[in-house]
Each structure stands twice: as C-alpha cells, then as structure tokens.
Amino acid sequence: MPLHQEEVVEWISYAYGKNHYEADPELRDLLRHFWPGAGDREAELLAWGAYMGREVYEAAYHIDQDAGPELVMHDLDGNRVDRVRLSPVQREVLKRLRPIVRPPYEGGSWHHHFALGYLLADGGLYCILTITHQVAYPIHKYAPGLASWKERVLYGEAFGATWMTEIQGGSDLGANRTVARREGEVWRLYGGDKYFASGAGLADVALVTARPEGAPPGPKGLALFLLPRLDREGRLNYRVRRLKRKSGTRAVPSGEVELEGSEAYLIGRAEEGIYYTLETLTVSRLANAIAAMGIAAKALLETRERVRRRQSFGRFLADHPLVRYDLLDLSVRQAGGLALALAAVEAFDRAWHERPPYGEAYHLARFLSHLAKNRTAEHSAEITRLAMELFGGLGFLEEYAVARWHRESLITPIWEGPSNIQALDLLEAMQKKGAHRPFLAWLEARLKGRGEEAEGALAAARKTLDRLAALEPEAAQFSAKTALRRLADAAAVAGLLEASATAGPRYRELAGLYARRFLLGEDYPPEALGARALYLPEGGA
Structure with missing residues (x-):
C-alpha cells in the first residue's frame, strides 16, 4: 500500500x-x-x-x-443506500x-x-x-x-457499531425514547434518534438500546438489541440523516441515525439489557484509556526525538533544566497513566466472564475502569499539549504531526462518558455494589509498607473514601470528580510499584515522583534534574 x-x-x-x-x-x-x-x-x-x-x-x-x-445517500437508480x-x-x-x-x-x-x-x-x-x-x-x-x-x-465480513445514547439524553441512558415492539419473529424499533452514531454509514450491524413496550422507565427498563443495516428482505433498515463535522478525529464517520420500524434482535434477557450495555461500555472505557495513553506515547516519541535534535541558546533542548523538568513530567504522567490502564485491563481480564449479578472481582474491574478512563484522558491531553509547547511554533501548525496528536487526545475526555459521568458511575459502584472495598484491598496489597510515598498514596485514598462515605448524597456528588482523580492517582502509584518488581527500579522511582507530584502536593525534587534515565531513557526515541 x-x-x-x-x-x-x-x-x-x-x-x-x-x-x-x-x-x-x-x-x-x-x-x-x-x-x-x-x-x-x-x-x-x-x-x-x-x-x-x-x-x-x-x-x-x-x-x-x-x-x-x-x-453516499443514493445509488444510480435513486434508491437510498446511506x-x-x-x-x-x-x-x-x-x-x-x-x-x-x-x-x-x-x-x-x-x-x-x-x-x-x-x-x-x-x-x-x-x-x-x-x-x-x-x-x-x-x-x-x-x-x-x-x-x-x-x-x-x-473475521472481516462486517463492521460494527454501538449506538446507545440519544439527542435528548446524551449520557443519560434512562432518557432514551426508542421503543421496542415485538412483531412476530423480530422486534421493531420506533422513534429512535441516535444523534451521535460513530460508524454510521460504515457499520453493517450495530448495538442499540431501546425500551420494550411496558418496561419500566429509567435505565433499568432498557434492553439491548442487535440492529442490522439491512432487514430480512434486503432493504435499508434505518436512515443516516447526515455525517457530522468534528473537530477531533476525521477517520471515523459519525452521524445521525433514525430508527422507525427498524428490525432488531434481542440480546439475552430484556430485563438485563442495562447490565449488558454497561459491560459493553466498560470495554469501551478501557479502549478509551488505552487509546489516550497510546496517543500520548506518539506525542512523547515525537518530543524525545525533538529535544535530542533541536538546539536553542547554544545547547540541545534536552540539556536545558526547564526542558528536563517538562520531560520528567511527561514521563511520570505517561508511565503512571499506562500502569493505571494496564492494571484496569488486568482486572477486567480476570473478571470478564462473570454475569449479573456480579461478584467482587467484576466490581473491582468496573471501579478501576472509571478511574483509568478519566485519568488517562487528563494525562493524554496534558502530555500532548506540553509536547506542542516543546515544539515551539511548529507545534501549533496543523500540518505537523504533534499538533494532530493533541487534537486527537482531546476526544478522549469526552468519548465513552466525560468526567462527570465517570464520577457518578463511580459513586453508584460504591454505594450499590460496595466496589470501593475490593479496591481498597487491592491498593493495600500493593502500597502498604512500600515506603513513604506509597504509604502517603494509601493514606490519601483512605481519606478520600472516608470523606465520600461521610457526605450527604448531593455533597458527595459535588466532591466526586476530585475523588475520582485522587483515587486514580493512588491506583497509578500502586500499578507502578507493582510493576517495579519485574520492570526494574526506574518504575519505583517514577512511582515515588508520581505520588509526590499528584497526591502529596510536592514538586519534583531538584536531584531529579540529573536522573536522565527517568525522562530520556535509552532504547526509546
């Protein structure tokens, strides 16, 4: 090619x-x-x-x-193809x-x-x-x-898509208005307006949420359906109203899809549809976390090469103390975010076969997915922003690669639920499933007795959980986004420390720096200036 x-x-x-x-x-x-x-x-x-x-x-x-x-809306004979x-x-x-x-x-x-x-x-x-x-x-x-x-x-015969939300509800799945009606051998979906449908026009089949007639209001009344592009007679099963112009990624078509009598197939049991939907969203959120750190890695790869090659004020950029500080911050964020994402993937890998009602292993995996999705997006946006800055004027020109990576990274805090939704979902997992208990045990196994910074991270997590538990519901929601970040930071330190057992002392040092910077409220110490292996490792870019 x-x-x-x-x-x-x-x-x-x-x-x-x-x-x-x-x-x-x-x-x-x-x-x-x-x-x-x-x-x-x-x-x-x-x-x-x-x-x-x-x-x-x-x-x-x-x-x-x-x-x-x-x-392309019509074929040569004037038929809608969308x-x-x-x-x-x-x-x-x-x-x-x-x-x-x-x-x-x-x-x-x-x-x-x-x-x-x-x-x-x-x-x-x-x-x-x-x-x-x-x-x-x-x-x-x-x-x-x-x-x-x-x-x-x-195996490559079809593309898929997930169309869960609707124009009037956004992330509020309970506000969905699509009605599912059983008609003979199939279900039909009516009144659906899937307003942000990634893969529209490309997908041959999609997952959609709809409320069967007579089901209760709210998210628990939703069922999950499989929606083919063509019905049993080979006719167009729904309409794509338009594709949207986006400020982020341009490779995936995203559009508006109208469902009016569309044939669909029920997945599993209708009354468990919200659980299947949330499981699928957990997979999406893990993918979002991995993508966020993968995008950041490309910006970091660009930056590490840039500072080795670009000279300013008579020295290579990598030799300037202020640039070294920035490189250290990039490396600490990248390592911490990636350790957090991989720890969340590991927890999901252990629990994904569980079915509702779930056990503690799945609740832990879900808890970690909220932490990872949110914090990796924040780190990615900051890593790519700082990478643009280190490129100087070139960093803000659209034709240079580093600017594109920042544009791509800004999608990750929004897709698959922004931080407010992650915070609310985290609170629900705590209050209804007790997911914070296996999470705290997970932290203790990795942080207890592992040094001052590790103990500080564990103490910060305990204090955060205790404070949330003591607050009235609305006050807990008001504080939940800060709690989400602090718990994620404690998990990142735990992931780095755990990995240092096999990955080497570099990751123990990065764990300590991460804890100091993001949990203990301290700056990076001046002695890190000379620790080039932390921020410009050999074998990298």
Missing part, C-alpha cells in the same frame, strides 16, 4: 519510520509485567510496531488531511488491522487486544475497530443464537 509520500511525512514527524513498539520503553516494560505472555508475542509486537510507524502512520496522516469518509465511501487507503489499512479484534475470543488475553490498540492509537481508525469489536462482546456472552454476526465482525 505505498502512498509515495515518504518525502512529505518524514519532514513533519520524528516518529515516522520508527518501530513504535521498540521505541516505547514504558510499554515494553509495563506490558511484560501485566501480561506475562507478552514475551511469547515479541515478534508479533515488533512487526506491528514497525507497521504502525510507517504504513499506518503515513496512511493516517493522509486520511486525516485529505481523504476522510463521505456519505453508505459511507472510504478512500482506498483507509479500506486497505482497516483490512490489515482487523486481527486486533480477535484475541479475547480465541483464547487470548485482553492485554493482547489492547496492546495492539495502544500501538495503533489513531483515534479514528482505532474507534472503527473498537466499536466493531464491541458488537462481538455481548453476542459472545449472552446471545449465542446470533453467533453468525459475531463471526462476521471478527
């Missing part, structure tokens, strides 16, 4: 042409700890990293700048990326799936694959009678 643009891309990106696995010491070290099977996949990860660094990097730039999806036209480049790249969706369903680890996603990390291309993958998830667990659709989305 040559684009013959090498002479262009190599002039706008330091990361182009590099092996993105080989050049990412944080990923290599932390992945090997949280996923012991990573060593057996080293050749695959190296090959994937090389592909990400050249063909995919080049193609993603081309798609972003010049060749985004376009909606289909998206992709550039040949994007079609070919997506075809080669499809294996990313399979590992969990072929006896593999979720770490395998998410490691490949992290290395890709292009917001649009990865989104297309994650929403396709998420169609397979509830079918695999709860709808074996629909297994043919699972096979189609896993």
